[in-house]
Amino acid sequence: MQESTAVLIVGAGPTGLMAACQLARLGIKFRIIDKNKEPTTQSRALAIHAASMEIFSQMGISDEFIALGKQTKAINYLVKGKVTEHIPLSAFGKGLTAFPFLLMLEQSRTERLLVNFLEKQGYEVEWETELIAFTQDTNAVYVTVKHNERNEETIKASWLIGADGAKSIVRRILNIPFGGETYPINLFVLDCKVNWQLQDDEIYIAFSNYSFAGFFPMPENRCRIIGFVPKDIGEKENISFEDIKKGFAERMQMKVELSDPKWISMYHSHHRYVSQFRTGRCFLAGDAAHIHSPVGAQGMNTGLQDANNIAWKLALVIRNQAKENLLATYQQERLPFARQLVKTTDNAFGITVSKNPFIKIMRMYVAPKILALILKVNFITRYIFKNISQIGMNYPDSLLSKNASYGSFVSKAPKPGERLPYLAFKDASGKTFGMQQKVNGLTLHLFIFSGSDNKINVHLLSNIAQRFKEAITIEYISLISGNEILYKSLGIKRTGCYLIRPDFHIAYRSIGFNEKHFENYLNAILSNCRIQTQP
Known part of the structure; x- marks a missing residue:
């Protein structure tokens, strides 16, 4: 049986859910499918920037995010357990946005809030529904999906949005190159409680003579830690909390104790982006189109912006209120941004995790002094905040x-x-x-x-x-x-x-x-x- 819809969204992570939420607000008929059984239960992406909060405010749900999340108003540069530089985000963002902070909220809760918004609009995600194949012509996309407990179904969609992650089947079927590399660095991601004498509502980027770690505050007095996997772990793929806890304070040269782990995983960082965001009636968004290092916590936020960008343009075209050439601006705007984002985060990540002795010395003893001088210049701090929060994103060539x-x-x-x-x-x-x-x-x-x-x-x-x-x-x-x-x-x-x-x-x-x-x-x-x- 062939069902028709204006838009089919493949993938119900943050990017796909945002596209669905916007289309629901705009009164556009759509379906959203995902091969998983339910939204993720893992914390995964954590930081929500001002540009994303502005969209949530537009949707009327920013207060719900703030109530569940933890506002982070400062970033600290930490060397061998001592704070060498304090960066007050709220001060730098004052007057630039209604949300001059970084909100920490687990991806699992972000997805749940977006699913709840969808349900209030009368829509549901079709879980355990997997895209098998599709073809397209000048009029529509013909998609074969398989439901977990039912037969295959063919869906006729006017447009398709592939928001199905880094291993996107939509991208694979469209045969769009996903150029880039995987960083040859073994990192871990850990959510646990941290016992130390530092503020629990600020970010700490910590360096020592032996290692590196980033500490990110979470709700419920927990902390996200990203750092080097200990050398003695070797090539072990599945690491344990004990693997990281053992000798952690000594490696970081600081007084800190880890306890009560909730989630731990190996982290393989990539820097890749597609050569094109669109083929015919099919669009790519989020991790299906670009992935990069964790520097700046840009990944999920960029996907949310992708979804918001394409949704309103599709709505105008579907309602015959705009010409189809409007859709060309999606790639014109989002591809250059993705390319630049991969480049900047790649450079920053390379310096952050480099084990080169010279760079390590510069990072620990010279960088704090340079940073202190930079942070005294108002227009530079505002520029940094705008770019990290994505409110400085511009499309001059669109x-x-x-x-x-x-x-x-x-x-x-x-x-x-x-x-x-x-x-x-x-x-x-x-x-x-x-x-x-x-x-x-x-x-x-x-x-x-x-x-x-x-x-x-x-x-x-x-x-x-x-x-x-x-x-x-x-x-x-x-x-x-x-x-x-x-x-x-x-x-x-x-x-x-x-x-x-x-x-x-x-x-x-x-x-x-x-x-x-x-x-x-x-x-x-x-x-x-x-x-x-x-x-």
Whole structure:
């Protein structure tokens, strides 16, 4: 029997679940399958960055994540048990996001929260359902799946998202190369309790003459530890807690005691990414498209951003509100980011775990001093926070960022392709809102800066409003007391506009309002739609 759906999502890890959640919010019919029996019960990916928290806030579930997780507001550089540098994340991220911290929450709980969100939208993951094969033509993808206790089924899907992990069968069937290497370093991952004299809500990157370890706080007074496997373990694949605990304090040259293990595993770090994110009607996302070292805890967060990026674009195309060329921007935007991420994390990881004597000396005695100087420079610390948290992610070369600016802006004004800054404004009633609060992820959002006269833009929009509807929500922001800083920050002298994508990135901007220029931009990506004016 052949069933039809708009989108088939293969894989119900964080990436696949995020794609499903977004499509559910956008009213798109889909199915999501996974060969496993249930969500993972292992902690796995732990850190949730600000960019991901902003998506959860958009979905209305950020408070649930915060309630279950542990906020980490600082990172420490530790040498032979002594803190040589303290990096206050909350201070560096202040004013950049509503979430100036790193949230620690086990992947098992992240997946459960997303599954719960899906269920509230009336959807369920089809567990124990495995993709066997698929073909595609210009109209659809024809997928054969096998249910655990039933016969095989053929699903006809307009589009397919492969979010089925590093060993992706979708990627294999599409025959997309997954270039890169596996690091020749044996690491362990351990979740346990740690007894020491240090703060239990901060990260510690620790070095000694003999070893390396990263300590990451977890809820319930537990800790995630990543470090070198002891030499005497050899090539042993299945290690035990006792293997790591024995001599750990001596290897790290610090007073520390490990107890009450919950999960331990060997960690094989890779750095790989695909040559393309799309073939025909099939897309790759998350670990199916890129894997890299644990430096910066970028893996799961990058997958969540992949899913959010493709979901709103698919929704517009499926609803015939956008032209299909919009889908080309998924690869244009996410592939360069994945390539750069693999490169930067690879370099950082190489320095962190290097056993070269010279690099070890530099890492332990010179790096802390250099780091201390760097952290005194405000714009550098803000740059570091933006990049680690992924709120600094930009798409300047995307089709959506081309011919997307009208008028002469000051150089500091945010540009098309950049993320909407964390800025506040007052409405006519005097109530204060964050601009990001208004971007609900369901439509593009057009902020009209009307100066002191709202009526000035009504006539200019009238002709466009006859064609572009439903895909865009309009928000008027007057030049009243309290909004002057907002106008200045965005480079608006008196009137103008900013069009914001559902994923918080700037699509278009203008000083003043040139109707023809704006219409030409919309014509390049949108179909005949309707505009909704938000009260």
